[in-house]
């Protein structure tokens with residue numbers, strides 16, 4: 001297990017990205033702690049493709065930050081039963097601005113755990129989803145913990161890269177309505193803030209990604 005201390009973090013070239021980095025120690029966990037899971041659940045469990053999504057503007061870009069890792073396992077369930085954190089299910093679609101659902105695209109997800117730490121050794125809370133033929137995805141995870149950015153916390157956020165054939169890679173972040181640190185965050189974009197509601201013991205949110213055709 002390797003700790004990412006502030007010293008090594010700055011020394012590794014992250015200094016220019018300090019605003020997006022955590023000043024906390026990043027923890028890791030055994031890579032085999034999570035079992036691969038089916039990518040898409042039952043057909044009836046997925047949201048309908050929105051009729052108006054094609055009128056939307058392209059999804060706003062947002063900073064990548066320093067903690068992206070290639071090679072995340074193909075899975076849509078990032079949370080283990082023993083993990084801390086508020087469970088949330090995020091569903092939605094991927095479409096182009098010409099109203100075309102984009103199937104077979106990769107949605108690469110990475111986020112902090114409930115304590116605000118990124119796994120830098122393994123792939124905890126990291127996963128790559130593939131959209132189905134209708135452009136749909138279904139992510140099961142937790143609302144990430146916050147981490148310090150200088151002397152203030154960044155709001156909870158999930159990092160995303162959308163990789164679809166014929167389109168430029170979209171790098172962005174998703175945020176959560178009601179987070180007290182949303183106001184004043186230097187990176188947040190209002191269009192990336194998700195409303196979320198209670199559904200039994202988990203939260204539910206929806207976000208539709210739109211790529212410029």
Ligand SMILES: [Fe+2]
Pocket residue numbers: 020065157159
């Ligand atoms: Fe982050």
